Amino acid sequence: MSQPLIGISTYQQEAQWGVWTLPATLVPTGYPRLVQRSGGLAALLPPGVPQTAAAAVARLDGLVIAGGADVDPARYGAEPHPRTGPPSLDRDAWELALIEAALADGVPMLGICRGMQLLNVALGGTLVQHLDGHAGPPGVFDHHDVKPVPGTLLGATLPEPVSVPTYHHQAVDRLGSGLLASAYAEDGTIEALELPDARGFTLAVQWHPEAGDDTRVMDALVAAARGSSPEA
Structure with a gap:
């Protein structure tokens, strides 16, 4: 397989282009471009019915859970912090179903920012709902x-x-079942997670590789995806 198909989760919100202001399916262009730079084919996955996630993942060679809004604190048994953003319930449900399907089928998976936090929550972990010093000004x-x-x-x-x-x-607090912290910031914040006992490559990072020039994390996902298909 020369170019594995990598699915990227997306979100839905109102957007404006040209003369139109309509609900749109969005993800920053940096995500598909990073997949392409690493030798993969990018496919965008709009939020859908969670029961269809397994069928979607079955058609992929790899999966990226993208960054975005805060995870609903109810998903890890917490009350919302005053600084926690409004939940995106449909997206939470869809991406948790994607993660579950990828873990069950051994499909290589990379979580980015929110994607790392959601992987931790999917496996029973919790989150720090607010910390300072890990973002610049808005945007x-x-x-x-x-x-x-x-x-x-x-x-x-x-x-x-x-x-x-x-x-x-936000950041990872208590680790989910089986997860291993594999990078830290200078202040002790967990910056990467992996699942050593997973059936397939499972890695998540708190930072945004799609916003930089270093492709190595995505290179690793795409390399794993090349070996995930019987046709590879």
Whole structure:
């Protein structure tokens, strides 16, 4: 398989272009471009009925759970913090179903920002609902260093500390079942998770590789996706 098909989760909201203001299915262009730069074919997955997620994942060679809005605190048994944004209930349900299907089928998966937080919640973990110092002004990425843990999947992908684009105000708190923290920021914030016992490649990062020039995390997903199909 020369170009594996990588599905990217998206979100729905009202948007404006030309003379139109209509509900739209959106994801920043950086996500499909990063997949393409790493040698994959990008397919956008609009939120749908959760019962159809398994059928969608079955047609993919790899899956990206993209960044976005805060996860509904009810999903991890918490009351909303004053700084927690309004939930996107349909998107939460759809992406949790995608994650469940990918884990069940061994489809390689990469979570990005919200995607990492949602993976943790899917496996029974909890989130810190607000922290400072991990985002720039509204709509502007900050940068800070992360240190990968040697001997992990991420450590093999990024063997040295790296400066990464970051924009988040929530983070992983209690780890979900089976998850391993594989990178940290200088303040101790967990910056990457992986699932060593997963049937397929399962990695998630708190930063935004689609907003930078380093393709190695996506390269690793696409390489795993190339080996995920019997036709590879």
